[in-house]
Amino acid sequence: GLITNWWIVGPFDYGKGLETILPPEKKIELSKEYDGADGKVAWEKLTIDESGYLNLVKLLYKHPEDHPEDLTALAYAYTQIESPDNRSAKITIGSNDGAKMWVNGKVVYNEHVALGAVADQVFVDVKLKKGKNDILAKVENLGNNWGLYLRIIDPKSDLVFN
Secondary structure, eight states: OBOOEEEEEEEEEOTTGGGOOOHHHHOOOTTOEEEETTEEEEOEEEEOOTTOOEEHHHHHOSSGGGSOTTOOEEEEEEEEEEESSOEEEEEEEEEESOEEEEETTEEEEEEOOOOOOOTTSEEEEEEEOSEEEEEEEEEEEOSSOOEEEEEEEOTTOOOEEO
């Protein structure tokens, strides 16, 4: 259930951290360009390896070795899950650093914290609707490493990861 198919965009200026409202959380437009921290940024579609770690330093910087250790920034990660019915589910999140997560436009997690990402750090109860479900995460970087794990716990094994 680790999510490996993503759309990502960033980095954005840190501003007020997770409380900074940026265009990707107002409306998901995968063809849109935005003003980012270092110029224009656009959504990028990618598939990561089966470890499930979305390494934002590696993915958002052409030369990750040049990433400043004291960088503060924000980035967004988006995916869709298709459910055959309305159901309750659990999503686990592990982030470096804090994160805010929406499922179908509703905030289900919002935690400003400095920590290293580990899979399954936090369990969140969510409601999935029949059909496509939008999952958007905003991840803050407070320095050094920056990334995200997201897992959908699916005991029936009938969710489709897009």
